[in-house]
Amino acid sequence: TALTITKEERSTEHSGYNCITFKVPKQGDDFLPNFRRGDMVYLYAYRKNEIPDIRKAFLFRGILQELHSDTIVVHLRNGQQNRNSLAGELFAIEHCSSDIGCTTAIQGLHTFITASKERKELLLGQRTPQRDTKIQLSESYNPTYDDVILRAKQATDYFLLIGPPGTGKTSMALQYLVREHKEKNILLLSYTNRAVDEICGMLTKNNIPFLRLSKEYSCDPQYINNLLSNAVKNNPTLTHIKQTISQARIIVSTTASLSIHTAIFSIKHFELAITDEASQILEPNIVGLLAAHNGEKQVIDKFILIGDYKQLPAVVQQDSEESATNSHLLENIHLPNCANSLFERLILTEQAAHRTDFVGILHKQGRMHPEIADFPNTYFYAQEQLECVPLSHQKEDHLCYNKPSEDSFDDFLKTHRMIFISSKSCHQPNISEKVNTEEARIVANVVRRLYRQIGTGFDAQKSIGIIVPYRNQIAMVRKELEQLNIPAIEDISIDTVERYQGSQCDIIIYSFTIQNRFQLEFLTANTFMENDKPIDRKLNVAITRARKQLILTGNEATLRQNFLFSELIDYIDHRGGKTTI
Template sequence: MARRLTPSECAELLEDLEQLADAKQAPWLDRCNLFSEVLRTSYLYATDDEVQRFATLAARQLYVHQALGVPEQLARNLEYHRRKIHRALLTKTEYPHEQLRDAIEALQCWIEWHRNKAAQPIAAQPQVPDETDTSLQPLSVRMVVSDRHTVHDSKGEAIPTFSGVVEATSERITLHLHDRWRAMGNLIRSGTVLHIIAGRWSDTNTLHCGSQALLVLEPDLLLDVTTVAECFTGNFNSHLLALLRLFATETTKGASAVVGTVVNACFDELLSDPTVSIGAAIDRALRMRYLDVLAAINSQSLSISSLQSDIEPHIATIQSVLPHLDKGRLTTEPTFLAPHYGIQGRLDVLSETEGDWRSVVELKSGSAPPSNLLLAASSGKSFSIGMRPNHAMQIAGYNLLLDAAYPGRTGSSQILYSAAPDAPLRNAPNAHDLKADFLVMRNRIVAMYVALAQRLFGDLDHLLRLDTHTLPPFHQSAFAQWKSAMGSLTDQEALYIRALISFAFAEWIAQLVGNPWRLSGYATLWRLSIPEKTEQLLALTYLRYDPEGSDITRGYLAFTFSDQTPRTTPFRAGDIAVLYPHTALTSDGSIQGQVFKCSIRELGDVKVVVSLRNKLFDRTVFTDDQWWALDADILSTNIDTMVRACAEFTLLPQQRRQLLLGLVPPRTEPRSVQRPARLTDAQFAVYSAAIGARDYFLLEGPPGTGKTSTMLRALVEHLLTDERETLLCAALTNRAVDEICSALKHLAGDGLLLRMGSIESTEHPALAFAGAARTRPFDELQQLVERARIIVATVPYLNANPSVFTLKRFTTAIIDEAAQLVEPQVVGIVSRVERFIMIGDAHQLPAVVQQSERSMRVSHPLLDAIELRRLDTSLFERLLRIAQRNGWHHAWGRLTEQARMHHIVAQFPGTRFYGREFGTLHAWQRNDPALLPYEQLPSFLRHRLVFVDTSPELHQGYNVGEARLVAACTTALATVLDPLPSNTLGIIAPFRKQIRTIIEQLPEALRAQVTVDTVERFQGSQRDHIIISCAINQPSDLRLIESIIELDGRPVDRKLNVALTRARHQVIVVGCRRILEHNTIFAELIAHIERTGIVLSASEALEMLGNCSV
């Protein structure tokens, strides 16, 4: 529910406004940015206990005004200033001082209203007069709903009616739903965003959505076209099938599914090279799907020879059809995003010719229906389609994608049934009724997902009540098994599963629309303009295609930076991205043409190289006479795998479920093991306990304690001495998996170790199974898998490729970085192994989660009993809490000796976050003097702990004075440390804008030698000297740099812990003391530095730096 602001929140925001009002000489842009931030923060505070998600600030604002009964005039004034100042910032049009003064007064009045509900609103702001000519009203409108009421037509039938505002203008409008759209009325609530296309205006403020219109619920929530289409079966068309697909689907592909994927790959091969032989095409296709093929062979459902004979008739049909396809520029698997319709999709083939002619061909390898099959639309109209209903509706979704991408597009849409040699190619109608029915289904699925995210499980209960025989035959067996398993769960298990399901869908929404406290989310791709993305450092923009540096035949495209390209980016090599020309983004939020899914192959200072996912594309698109941009992509499969993991948990034996919940203690079998020479006494004690675990062991390793390089290596070496053991080693990131490979590479001889995943994503290509799969015969690949006793992979790869568990039966899984994995990410993996050892540190950074704080909190006695109070808690942390609470000392161990930090650097994080001082493993950590041995440095820079007090500025997300000071300290240190190895100096800043500002202040020669990045990017690494730039200018910004959780009875700031423990010899903290001390932990840190190091002002530090000879 929305709530009134607390007195402390009001005081904090009024302090920010006072700073804004006093800064009359500051640039208007800075003042407007701060106004927008304070306004936004006030509404975030008002909804921080609300589980409903809001796509935009306008939706959140309208909901709060409605829920709290804000006086109408005050509400209108606030909406007016939000819209006007946003427009000024967007267009970089100077905002007059007088109008900004009025805006500040309105915001002050809003905050005072929370303190005293009787406070009087200020005078109304001038509004733009209403347009009286209905012919000038827009053809499409994004509307934010405020409330619902019902009117009746001439027949006395109820017409769902909604009041709200036009999102872009805040103009009040009323919407009436007619015909097929009436049923959508029950899905809409206050704060919902609707997109109405081709509605009818009866007057300037009344819009009707009837049979010729289209309605899209929450258009920024993009659903895959196939997700919607698979809900149409003909006999049972229901949005519940989208949920069923997640819960009751076989995790490994059967023979027919493997044949289908290989046939599709062959189709791509034949299109890209029509001269290729059938044998070569099949071989290439098999190698593209090598994991599924090997899993099917291993399960004895097919052989290579039978697979080839099954595929050959499909290839013959495809070859007979190729001459009859539309000729033109061909693209395989082109991707389209259509936020106008709330969908996205990847076509099989797009053919383009001159003009607007664009044709779609979708390949289906299953059996073909009768060529005269009819499909009835909800309007009563029937279409002779000769294709299955789900295929026809898939084409309807693709037609919507192309309508959005190419307005005025013409062309055919066809299904190619490769199993039907007589009539394989069938045309699908491009009919409005089918598109409308498609969007009705899409809206129902979105409403269901939103409800699940808000912990409303009516649709799940409805699904569980279905009779198995009402479902399509291919779903019945898996559904019956899952339904029976759900029915056998205890109340506690059922509540646990529902909590994780809610978390997964809430995360899906947050990944698309972003976290309300920071500018993020996939929707920024189309919601923000190129200048906004450039300013906010959310994308690589103003790129030029470089044909000379590209290998276009392999899909490797190079782009050079321009002067306008931001040098601080959200990317690193290996990240997935979306590539598109600047001209693709339109002012109405649509995306013209296709976008190109890719991964970052190389990222340098002046260029970026990407690898396109689809290798057959229209090469004429890539020219060097237009600007290109790269935005971050998301993996929607992560959400699917999290939900499927919940289903897999339900299918486990009850004893295993109880074990994973923490209701029964894990078994142990103490063993007498020989001590590895490199382990200390303390390490050996933890090692021995882990070896003796029969179910699981939790190894907690604070920073620098050798979790991977020492402990994981020793555990693997011992386990391999037992011939019955087959090990799975996993971690969240490719970098962490490569560290595992580095620790174990001495075991790679005789094929004991295989690295799963793309060969391009690893620093150990010789270990990559994908490399062998390119050329080795399949019988040899089978032998490689059988011989391997250690499989190493990322957790996302394992979740996306469950075939791995068909290929190998694992006795023990060792999961590194376990505290960075939310429970649904890992529960499916540990469910498939006999024993698991998790290695991590709950005191360091948690999993990266996008959703709001409120949606992660849960409270129920049954969940309290298993230590589940936050849904972003890792399984590692939850089981660790249970083990510590219950005294299961055999189930966990903590390393207490670190080999990284000088004891002065380690003292505060050790005592404050872990409750004890760390032991040290090297003499220098204890014996080196308190002052650094560089007499040329200013005296304050010789201290191992330094805090420099700076002044706040009006900027959002950066502080120029701080950046200059950081650069000056870095330059002084670099001078005395010359030559400067790349791992010597590191600068941690919380915001990309501050990173950019610091880099701009650094001398050119140091920019390549000094790492400047966020704390998230520093986890897992270390430097001799660390400088932390806090860049906090207002108290309300503090929550953006915190990650506070209670562990061992004490609050722990996980971000601060990681930042401080990256340093070996010295930590320098730079920030505004007055603001930072609002945070108790920062106040304690500053007091500790004052006792054991030095605290000084920025002016003192700059004076000493200026007087220094270095």
């Protein structure tokens, strides 16, 4: 609240005034905005000395383009030709709700219902998928991946690829699948924009042209030129848009973006659709896309789902009892719970049918250094028997921090790849339980030290990533980083575990944040048992984002009330990595 306009700009000559910069008044120490870049917001004006009331104002919908402690930039969905439309003494923003997800899910289910009998039976597990063993690879790509790429190519209906963390399911397997299906129209999908950024990065690195469906502020800036909106901005006619889509061999999108742009299916036919991070996508959000059809003709000939059921599942609001199907019909097609993904259901279908031709597992990981990989290998992937490739950074004996140490803690950072920093209790009655000021200061301290050690090689997108469980803690950490006055670290990604799936950084810092026992339930909500061992999917994802170093900070007394967290602390302690600041 109490925002004042400092600048009004047009993003293009035809857009109207749609980039609005606001000054944020100085707030108290306990103020933490529950927003992040890319959020949809309502913007409205109100008078001084009045309480902001969204019911009494004219609403503008927009997206948070930039978010800083003293300024924010809102990109309006509909630019205003008349600048006076934005007149007001003060402005407020609130989170913008949307029913588009529900609408597209219902539309997707309708598309599925009206699809061909053959495609419906395939997706319901009532028809045996087919393969053609006469098909061979056009070339050898990598001995580690050739067999699974061949089996994926021979599958003529679908193939399921299980890719544990760091096994190269995006950088290698997906790359080889795209290269092997030369001259084919390919649709590449994922659940989050961050994961789509990873796909775009792989394509760019391998000089593979693509077109992306996305809003500009949901896309990494380096891929903005690949956006459909930018490809047609100089000639935004329907004819040119259709031509641009038609000529693009590879189209990349989140499932959500594609669901609201299904008109593309009337323009283009795809021989192959590949969905990465498929274990995060609920069935209603993907079956309609895979069953898309123009009349009797399927739009997608074949699909490949890539995922890992030991990483984060789809996000649902209901608990497991509420989302249970309690239906013999649904249980017969291996859907005991509506919170399960299509990927997981088809895996269960293949296991029940004792088929192995349509499922592949990647076993070699090239992300984590062996000293980091050992814990998830022992506790989460004992059956898969993951091995290091190994790549050059996995062979390094020591961390490459060569600047003189400021103190003994710098020495500690230089010598341990897995570190647990025990944080002190910092309960404050006027601050949310979803905030931990002590850990925010620890994170900022560690970031400053690491930035100094990395020096000119520092890359905000690759060097350091910060994971926290709550949005409020994101704001608190960002606040502490801004106080360091180091411009280079402002673009470090700070986000929740859910948003980090599909990403990686050289160094991951994870602030557990919680200080109460009841909060453990939230942190461990995605845990399941396998062979009498707990598989904590959220912890698994957090740990396995790190390539070279993993730094954890948390309230030890609280965390030790959970078996797996206690095991992790002991594991690090036995290797000399536990400390305090």
